[in-house]
Amino acid sequence: MPMVSKEAIRFCRDLGCEVIQIGADSIKKVENFKEISKQDLKDFEKVYLHGPGKNLDNLNSADKKKLLNIYEEIYQRIGFDYLLFHPGRSIMRKNFFKGYTFPIAVENMDWRNKFGINVADMRKILASGNFKMVLDLNHAYTHNKDLKLAKDFHDNFKEKIVYYHASDFGGNYQTDHVPFFKFKHDEILKAMPDLDLPIILEVILENKEEAGRELEYVRKVISLPVGRQGHKQRYGSSRLK
Numbered sequence: 489m490p491m492v493s494k495e496a497i498r499f500c501r502d503l504g505c506e507v508i509q510i511g512a513d514s515i516k517k518v519e520n521f522k523e524i525s526k527q528d529l530k531d532f533e534k535v536y537l538h539g540p541g542k543n544l545d546n547l548n549s550a551d552k553k554k555l556l557n558i559y560e561e562i563y564q565r566i567g568f569d570y571l572l573f574h575p576g577r578s579i580m581r582k583n584f585f586k587g588y589t590f591p592i593a594v595e596n597m598d599w600r601n602k603f604g605i606n607v608a609d610m611r612k613i614l615a616s617g618n619f620k621m622v623l624d625l626n627h628a629y630t631h632n633k634d635l636k637l638a639k640d641f642h643d644n645f646k647e648k649i650v651y652y653h654a655s656d657f658g659g660n661y662q663t664d665h666v667p668f669f670k671f672k673h674d675e676i677l678k679a680m681p682d683l684d685l686p687i688i689l690e691v692i693l694e695n696k697e698e699a700g701r702e703l704e705y706v707r708k709v710i711s712l713p714v715g716r717q718g719h720k721q722r723y724g725s726s727r728l729k
């Protein structure tokens with residue numbers, strides 16, 4: 489199933505997701521947004537786009553411009569709540585987003601990265617533009633398994649964090665965004681500091697059936713602790729193989 493398609497959006501909706509994140513990290517992918525209309529997304533409370541990672545810095549300036557122009561076109565035409573970027577040189581450049589009106593968020597990075605990984609880095613990044621933050625719990629977990637880093641991010645950027653990325657971590661590069669129902673590191677889910685924020689399950693799945701199983705598993709784990717019931721949970725997922 490193509491990641492950017494009416495079919496994928498319908499699949500997430502029928503699964504019961506209330507929020508959605510759609511991959512938009514390359515020119516090829518964003519061009520597929522042509523077939524998506526506002527109507528296709530009307531059932532979601534929040535719509536997020538996942539922009540480019542480190543590859544953004546490797547694009548030439550004409551391609552960067554082209555990408556930003558398409559994001560703006562998508563924002564004007566169908567709207568979205570945040571466009572997510574990975575930390576990098578380009579987004580921190582003064583005037584990089586000048587003239588664009590779409591809202592931007594930046595996420596913390598995992599152990600393979602040298603920048604965008606701790607509170608000091610994220611403070612620098614968030615101060616460089618009008619950015620919100622996405623707290624990626626998997627990425628935080630790869631640095632320290634007691635999830636102190638996730639708590640530190642929350643304590644420092646409480647007002648800036650707009651949603652979570654959650655996925656289990658298999659322990660190596662090949663299995664870096666795996667489903668919770670298979671690996672069962674429930675502590676990652678239980679470390680979520682604010683259960684009122686939307687959660688995007690950034691999980692690579694083998695097939696459609698696994699999506700339902702994952703959602704059910706996560707719902708069970710998070711609603712367990714006393715005092716946490718009654719929160720309106722919002723889940724979304726956009727990553728199907």
Ligand SMILES: [Zn+2]
Binds near residue numbers: 595624653690
């Ligand atoms: Zn993420």
